[in-house]
Amino acid sequence: MRIGELAQRTGTTTRALRFYEDQGLLQARRSANGYREYGEDDLQLVKEIQTLQTVGLTLEETRPFVECLRSGHETGDSCANSIEVYRRKLEEADALLARLGGIRGELAAKLAAALARQAPDPCAVPDSPRP
């Protein structure tokens, strides 16, 4: 199939596919007129890339998976390099979750404090009620 069809079947754009090729993630044969020609394996490969992107991998990080697939393995994560990326990303996700959780807490505290100042709790005891 040509690039337009591949884009359509993967729900992406031709621009993205050419970009993947630029990055060496996708390689297309060329037909006589210079058009890129793809096979079903390329479809699979693009889908793999997309799946990995949705779980937070950068394009660069999908490279081991792509190479794994190209080296004949059934799945992109059958290789040690891919597994390693999984581990790294899992750690990153945990770190990010921790950080974000902390931030969420700080935000909530700030909001609560601001609201308290804005409309002081009528039951609360202020600093100096009667000087």
Add this chain to the structure above:
Amino acid sequence: MRIGELAQRTGTTTRALRFYEDQGLLQARRSANGYREYGEDDLQLVKEIQTLQTVGLTLEETRPFVECLRSGHETGDSCANSIEVYRRKLEEADALLARLGGIRGELAAKLAAALARQAPDPCAVPDSPRP
């Protein structure tokens, strides 16, 4: 104080401070030679911006806080606009946490599945043990 000192006392760079000025977040008087001259209130303001950045606000989102401070309020979050930003960011944080939690789960599952394929659990029952 001049820009270098302000940068040092806030732990940032002169470039950042000039950038804040470009964005209209910081306004400096100029001394006779054209140097920017800052006061203690500016120090406070920069610190406020930094604190807000650490809890995930973009520079643009710190604007209401800055304006609130400049309009004479004691804290940047004494104004309705600032409170509104708090609320929005809190929602964003929750959404992000949910998404990231999902992603983390998917990643963990993928890793587990890959490891299982790599070195199958000796106690597990594969699809077709005896054809």
Add this chain to the structure above:
DNA sequence: ACTTGCCTTGACGTGGACGTCAACGTCTAG
């Protein structure tokens, strides 16, 4: 012949918060 729709390469734009020059003026110490 002409339009339409696909394809090609190349090059610049996007957003966010600055970093990093360049080329120059200013102030202070020796």
Add this chain to the structure above:
DNA sequence: CTAGACGTTGACGTCCACGTCAAGGCAAGT
């Protein structure tokens, strides 16, 4: 007088995953 440490503006670079033209080639239908 001069070196060095500060300051000034302006403009381009960074990262990432493309978007958005521009300018043209190729194939098929009318």
